[in-house]
Amino acid sequence: MNIVRADFISTQAVKQLLNQGEIEINCMELRIRPYFSPIKINKCRKCFKHDHFTSQCTNPQLCSQCGQHHPLKEWCNNELKCVNCQQHHYSAHSSCPVAQQKRKQLLRADKSTMCSTAS
Template sequence: MSNTEGYESPMEPIIHQQQTPIQNRNQSVDRTTNKRPRSYRSPSFQQQTDKNGKTDFVLQYMTLRTTNLKIIFPPIIVKFKGDQQASIKDITDNLISKWKNQHGIDLTIAARFGHLHSLLVFADDSSSFESFLDSRRWPRFLKDVDIEVKVLRQLPPEYSLIIHQFNRNWNEDEWLVELQQRYVSLYKITRVRVKDGSTLNAVIADFNTIEEVRTLIKLGKINVGSMTHPVKPCHLPIRINKCLKCLRHDHTTKSCSRPRLCPRCAEEHSLEHGCPNHERCT
């Protein structure tokens, strides 16, 4: 889910008949000696093993436990079509009052002004956040000024899970229609892919209610047609900022006040004629 108006989640997904479950290749092996036994494998077998190992790593990386972490909800962006002179407190109180009167929901929110005097509304709990997702619930006016609500393009990763053993030949759109009859808050299914573009036998399922996701994760399975498939929580890769000036990771390039270092050798010298030093890991 730059300026705050174009807010997107900091986490972007990797992406872009029944199969055998992916085996865990990190199982412990009982040995009677400290010497590693020699294994003889054909090149084709080794290549397949490496590919499966890579698949296991991708899926394990995306299914780290996040149930104990507080969900960080992206802000809902509200644009005013006229000149809004009211204070943040007055606008927030007006929104809370209208939501309570029209929908019977007590909002737990905070707000501040963003780019071009738009209003950024931050939900503090899942019930407030999920009630915001239905654009039909929003009032036409806040403090007598007409508003326009910007729809979120992506929900937090806690609203998604990974369905394993989802055949590579299955059409995600066709299965989405069938699954929505049983799981009403499911709204999207996306095939998991690795960097080379090849597909995995797993999909990311996106929901708009956190309770349905938590229920399925607690069960550890989901019904796909007449079959039962294992599910895991989804945790998308974290983007790590790296300063391109001093090559550190605790700040951005724009805010850096340190001397510029060579990206090849990590030393401070002129880059006009290239780098004569040996390459170093930066």
């Protein structure tokens, strides 16, 4: 499968292409599909919650490894514990089920916005 990326200034041009379903480039007809960039979620580097940025955080600084409020040092010897799901991984880890669920929600919202602007 060949992939071609095209960026547009006008959303109207994007809507037209999506409605047509194909484009001709160098005498080749190519199918058009919307591209959804990877979803990045907000990740506070102070309390490690996903609903705000570090600059907006009013929570105490937590350890990314154990989720506790203690003086931060180079290495924490406590057991790993995520502040979001309480499982055995770093709080900022992308495998966190809470982070994955948030990413899925944002992807659904992104796709529904794209579909509504394309019609």
